[in-house]
Amino acid sequence: SQQGEEDPQALSIQEGENATMNCSYKTSINNLQWYRQNSGRGLVHLILIRSNEREKHSGRLRVTLDTSKKSSSLLITASRAADTASYFCATEEEYGNKLVFGAGTILRVKS
């Protein structure tokens, strides 16, 4: 798989449920960032986790990073219809500068 691949590709849940999205990558990284994109709109930054961090929280978001497995997960708790969007992980390589994005997970939260 390519750098920053998410799974699942699509996820449909009921409002109030938790949503978990996973991201895998291949190279050593400085950090991993999660973004949200509403249909056809801009990229909204959600959270950045550095390579020396294992877990981070922001409101209803929880991100984990396992550098030994080169993987990350994004958990959205108590989901709302407004969380419906595409979610992307993006990695910044260890000696890099740019972000490398995955293909994203399309989350649909049904009310």
Next chain:
Amino acid sequence: EPEVTQTPSHQVTQMGQEVILRCVPISNHLYFYWYRQILGQKVEFLVSFYNNEISEKSEIFDDQFSVERPDGSNFTLKIRSTKLEDSAMYFCASRSGIAETQYFGPGTRLLVL
């Protein structure tokens, strides 16, 4: 809260025409980027810019593309002779330092006919 802005929000152009996409990064940021997203595909890196010069560019960023920071606030992407395959959403991003968060603008949707 400071944000990255982009103009125009939409641009329609004829194949072979030149287009300039404009961005105003967050004011104290030092690193600037352009990315693009073809409909239904991944966000792809085009170019990064620091200290008034290109620091990295992708294979996509060929001689038809150029970037400029003409003054202290604007950051532009020029496509000299557009092709149909240049149709995409173009995002500008900026950040204050290496390994910090990149903040993205709302994008310019470019359609080449």
